[in-house]
Structure formats: structure tokens, C-alpha cells
Amino acid sequence: MHPRTKITLFLFGLILTFISCGKVYDLNGHDWEPETPMSDSVFNREIYIRNYGDNLPAGHNPLDAMDPMLFSLERFSSINLFYKTTERWDLSFSGIFRSNIGVNNGRTAGIGYGSSAVAEIAVLDTPYSKVTHVPENLLFQAPGEIGLDAQGTISYQMGHVIYTFGGNFVRPDKVTGYDENDPVASQEANQYRHMLYCLSEDLIKTFPKAKNLQGKPLRPRTLIIKTARGNYVKLETQSIYKGITDPLQMRRGYEVPIYAFRYMVIKADEARFGFVARKQSLTVNMSNNSVTVGKEKL
The missing domain is CATH 1.20.5 (Single alpha-helices involved in coiled-coils or other helix-helix interfaces)
Incomplete structure (x- = not known):
């Protein structure tokens, strides 16, 4: 031979x-990794993601504080970092406590530069439940980087999360004992200092009298996202504390940043989220890789 x-x-x-x-x-x-096929079942339904950042597969977990976490909204799944320059992912979570949310756009400098992805992002000063369509002439950003909101800083930028610094302007009653000579009181107060709260509808409803550093009432935020493939999403972040979505239970001591958020995907030519979801909701728990159809199970 x-x-x-x-x-x-x-x-x-x-x-x-x-x-x-x-x-x-x-x-x-x-x-x-074989790409998960996308199904039309993802459209027009509420999708709840729980504990994103926990139990990430090999290759998905950031190697250091500078590495992002990558997420596909249309496949409601984490994405391997090897696929940074592909259209497999839509959102990146990066920065301090991964509080900066960016999108995958191959035409602009960023994590996904060089791919065919067309994702963009914008933030609305509107409750999630009140967003029924993609506003006309909405000013999108690419790749984005939506992070800390001006309500918790001295900047003017709208973001999805607030930082309380050494106090807690959301729950001031919880930090009153910090300067006292009572170690028990100080220990309790420390659990509520340096908090990060997502500006969700639940947070505003739970603490309707809370005011920001400028003395104004807190406002909820909703992200409008064009996915890497050009469809539309409305999204609300709810928590960065593992296993916790109730604002009353949020405090330091839980693992962070482990995200909880909810969103809805619509097709590009629809541009309308509708007043009622057309399919049963999905709850995806990243800790145990479970998917629940129907009413959310916490």
C-alpha cells in the first residue's frame, strides 16, 4: 500500500x-459544544432565570474579575467563554460584582467584536409590567454596559442596579446601630451596608418610601435589548443574591453575584410585547439545571 x-x-x-x-x-x-437549537416556544412568554452564575459548566465560569459571564436569552442558557466572537450569546455580565450588562455586537469594540451579532441595549425609566412594546426612536447602545444607576451615585446615567455605599438609603432603619458601641448591633448593621439592589418593581413596591441619594423616590428600570440575531427583549434584573428574590430578605452574607432576572422575547418584526403573555411562563434554575413550566416555583 x-x-x-x-x-x-x-x-x-x-x-x-x-x-x-x-x-x-x-x-x-x-x-x-453543539449549539442548542432555538425553538419558537421561547417567544411571548415570561422567562424567569434563577441563580445565574451558580453551578456554571467548565468553560463558562469567569477565570478572574475581568472575565464576563455570557448568556443567551433566546436559549435561556449560559454560554462557554470560547464563543465570545460568535452570535451564540446576547448578554455579558462584567465589572464589579458583574453589575455591568453589555450586549453582543460584532460591529463595535467590545467582547463580541468581529462576530455577526447585532445586539443593542437601552434602559427605560418604566416598570417592567408597563412596557408593552419597543418604543419608537429608542436610543440603543452597542455594546452597552448598563450598570450602576444615578439614583445611587452622583452621576446622571440610568442603570439597572443601585449601590448603597456604607449606609443603606433603601433600609436606613437596618444600619442605625453601626456607630454604636454595641458589637451585636454593629454586626447586624453590617449585614445591610454596601448593598446592591436591582431596581425591580418588587423593590419599589416593597419600599415605596425609599429615596435615593438626591432625596427623590426610587424608580424602577427596564432594559430593552435587541438580541444577537435581531429579536427584541424586555428584561428586569431582580437580585444578585443567591436564592433570594424577596427584597425584604436581601442582605450581605449570601453568595454574589448570583443573578435572578425575568424577561420576554418577541420576534423582530413584531416589536410588541402584548398586554398578556401568550404562553405559560418558564422558570430556569441554573443551580440544578431545572426548568419549570407554569407558575414560578421559588
């Missing part, structure tokens, strides 16, 4: 071996 023929047969056999193992590797030895 000719030497070239032997080499060809060997390579063909090697390929068959990889296929039979259900794995495909590139020249660098990377184990390529």
Missing part, C-alpha cells in the same frame, strides 16, 4: 473515532 494511502486511511479512521465519541475537537484541542 502506498504511504500516502496509509496516511489518508489513518486520518479518516481518526475522524470516525472522534465522531463515534460524540465530540468534535479543533486543532487546539478545544471540545466544541
